[in-house]
Amino acid sequence: xxxxxxxxxxxxxxxxxxxxxxxxxxxxxxxxxxxxxxxxxxxxxxxxxxxxxxxxxxxxxxxxxxxxxxxxxxxxxxxxxxxxxxxxxxxxxxxxxxxxxxxxxxxxxxxxxxxxxxxxxxxxxxxxxxxxxxxxxxxxxxxxxxxxxxxxxxxxxxxxxxxxxxxxxxxxxxxxxxxxxxxxxxxxxxxxxxxxxxxxxxxxxxxxxxxxxxxxxxxxxxxxxxxxxxxxxxxxxxxxxxxxxxxxxxxxxxxxxxxxxxxxxxxxxxxxxxxxxxxxxxxxxxxxxxxxxxxxxxxxxxxxxxxxxxxxxxxxxxxxxxxxxxxxxxxxxxxxxxxxxxxxxxxxxxxxxxxxxxxxxxxxxxxxxxxxxxxxxxxxxxxxxxxxxxxxxxxxxxxxxxxxxxxxxxxxxxxxxxxxxx
RNA sequence: AGAGAGGUGGCCGAGUGGUUUAAGGCGCAUGCCUGGAAAGCAUGUUUUCGGGAGACUGGAUCGAGGGUUCGAAUCCCUUCCUCUCUGCCA
Numbered sequence: 440x441x442x443x444x445x446x447x448x449x450x451x452x453x454x455x456x457x458x459x460x461x462x463x464x465x466x467x468x469x470x471x472x473x474x475x476x477x478x479x480x481x482x483x484x485x486x487x488x489x490x491x492x493x494x495x496x497x498x499x500x501x502x503x504x505x506x507x508x509x510x511x512x513x514x515x516x517x518x519x520x521x522x523x524x525x526x527x528x529x530x531x532x533x534x535x536x537x538x539x540x541x542x543x544x545x546x547x548x549x550x551x552x553x554x555x556x557x558x559x560x561x562x563x564x565x566x567x568x569x570x571x572x573x574x575x576x577x578x579x580x581x582x583x584x585x586x587x588x589x590x591x592x593x594x595x596x597x598x599x600x601x602x603x604x605x606x607x608x609x610x611x612x613x614x615x616x617x618x619x620x621x622x623x624x625x626x627x628x629x630x631x632x633x634x635x636x637x638x639x640x641x642x643x644x645x646x647x648x649x650x651x652x653x654x655x656x657x658x659x660x661x662x663x664x665x666x667x668x669x670x671x672x673x674x675x676x677x678x679x680x681x682x683x684x685x686x687x688x689x690x691x692x693x694x695x696x697x698x699x700x701x702x703x704x705x706x707x708x709x710x711x712x713x714x715x716x717x718x719x720x721x722x723x724x725x726x727x728x729x730x731x732x733x734x735x736x737x738x739x740x741x742x743x744x745x746x747x748x749x750x751x752x753x754x755x756x757x758x759x760x761x762x763x764x765x766x767x768x769x770x771x772x773x774x775x776x777x778x779x780x781x782x783x784x785x786x787x788x789x790x791x792x793x794x795x796x797x798x799x800x801x802x803x804x805x806x807x808x809x810x811x812x813x814x815x816x817x818x819x820x821x822x823x824x825x826x827x828x829x830x831x832x833x834x835x836x837x838x839x840x841x842x843x844x845x846x847x848x849x850x851x852x853x854x855x856x857x858x859x860x861x
Numbered sequence: 862a863g864a865g866a867g868g869u870g871g872c873c874g875a876g877u878g879g880u881u882u883a884a885g886g887c888g889c890a891u892g893c894c895u896g897g898a899a900a901g902c903a904u905g906u907u908u909u910c911g912g913g914a915g916a917c918u919g920g921a922u923c924g925a926g927g928g929u930u931c932g933a934a935u936c937c938c939u940u941c942c943u944c945u946c947u948g949c950c951a
Binding site: 487521 | 879880910911912919920921931932
């Protein structure tokens, strides 16, 4: 969440930056400042009352010790009024704090100054594109038909076992998936990321830490019996490794990678968007996460973007890089780049990666700090990116690499497979 | 899952209702001493929200949340976690 300190210092800047998201934050920001003022005033009053009570309590103790019971009892009566007053102030302080917190939770991150204005994905800025769009033969098919023809993925079987959006990968389909996971993890390790296998369920505090909560109905599956959430991305458990940590400035940059299945409810999706592998309730992903010094986080964001580019180029997939506009950016992000690959039979771009700098938005919730050059505690910056999400990569490989008598496999995966053509 | 034991500052560890303002030790920081260091001595050292230009100063904080009391690390309730034993299981 946003730092209250920053809102106090320059509320116009905050309102101004949030308008890039198409959000008029005037009322919210002003109530934050009002509540903050009220909170401090109330706390001063409460502290004062409690201070008096502490003094009197000590006096009572001293009187009892001295055997002066009458005087002690007289003072006891005095505290009744004080405690009454303290209760009221405590109640109103906690009400104010709750209200203040609720509003702070409603405020999204401030977009970086380079984020373009805009409401929808149509206004995202295409930064670059690379790779030739393949020319397919006349009988070319979308991946869901190929998956059936070559017996790679069984969507109906997944419906039988679980429900829509939970496909079953079979034979060479499963092996190709596994090869991609290994390829991505090996590349990440070469790029300096430490591999992690995180828990696939997280508690409520972790959900709040990275910003998935409060908003639970939207995307996460919830196991009520144990009060746990299935992770929608490895970002959640991996970033929460650092919840409450105090780092040293020499620790930066911290680079972690993790493969995990991801579970998303995706309420409200329909139509061609959910066809085949395009949008699933369970999918595989390799994620990269970095924790960085605030002065270097944008350098790191660029490094991560370059890293994802290199993966797509090694896989020989045509891609384009988008800088998201304010309206399309996630709640917690300050700047997000999306990668899309071209899936030649569907003739559409599919998002396969999202790389974001959250600046201190997550670390403020996580209480992820470090001792800076002056020995002061300061919030670290967190970043993450998909590297990469599997299903749409698989979809575009199947579609783009199909030839008349089968499906070829990107060369870079050959060492990971016992076959080089399906 | 059942029974028992436990959770106190950066770490160890004392503390069963009021000089605890959390003893003592280790570690760390600063100073004295020294040619320099060690030892020794002295001072400081949980975290966090406030007030104050500052020197200073108020509140909260002993796993977490409630309660009893004028007053709670200490008593009561709830809950989480760790350890030991038993059971179950890949």
